[in-house]
Amino acid sequence: MSLTKPGEKIVIVTCMDMRLDPKNFPGLEQSKSYVIRNAGGRANEETIRSLVVAHKFQGAQAIFVIQHTDCGMMNFTNEILCDLLEESLQTAKHGEHGWYNPIKEGGSRAGQYINFQPIQNLEQSVTDDVTYIRNHPLISKRLPIYGYIYDVKTGELHPVEQANAIGQAIEK
Secondary structure (H helix, E strand, O other), X not given: OOOOOOOOEEEEEEEOOOOOOXXXXXXXXXXXXXXXXXXXXXXXXXHHHHHHHHHHOOOOOEEEEEEXXXXXXXXXXXXXXXXXXXXXXXXXXXXXXXXXXXXXXXXXXXXXXXXOOOOOOXXXXXXXXXXXXXXXXXXXXXXXXXXXXXXXXXXXXXXXXXXXHHOOOOOO
């Protein structure tokens, strides 16, 4: 089942995870997609900047927020990451007691000023991001916004009903 019309221009906001290939998301294969990727596929001011350009100058007709199962952004909190960064800027490892720094040198407290937008609940995260985009004053209320979760094991897209209700286009 297609989620878009053939050739329809859309924007996909999704995770940078290498397991995801947005051009092959079921139901979106026939669309012309602009893809915005970041850690977790989260919406923020940088996302808004790209969404505005894609709609205003490229004619994008819909936005799809697609996060996924087994996302690494579900494995930490801002506090955990900030503590790790304060101790070291080198790559952390995950062990039986959680995340740790094998090398403890050259850390920075600058991480405390960033919300890394970790994910605690996938459906809530998609709903929050669709809500953020829908309520942004630079995003047209006539532009539909859809929220989905991609299952990395089955390759299926599952709609997030609450997000889709919030993201409905408002015709005027």
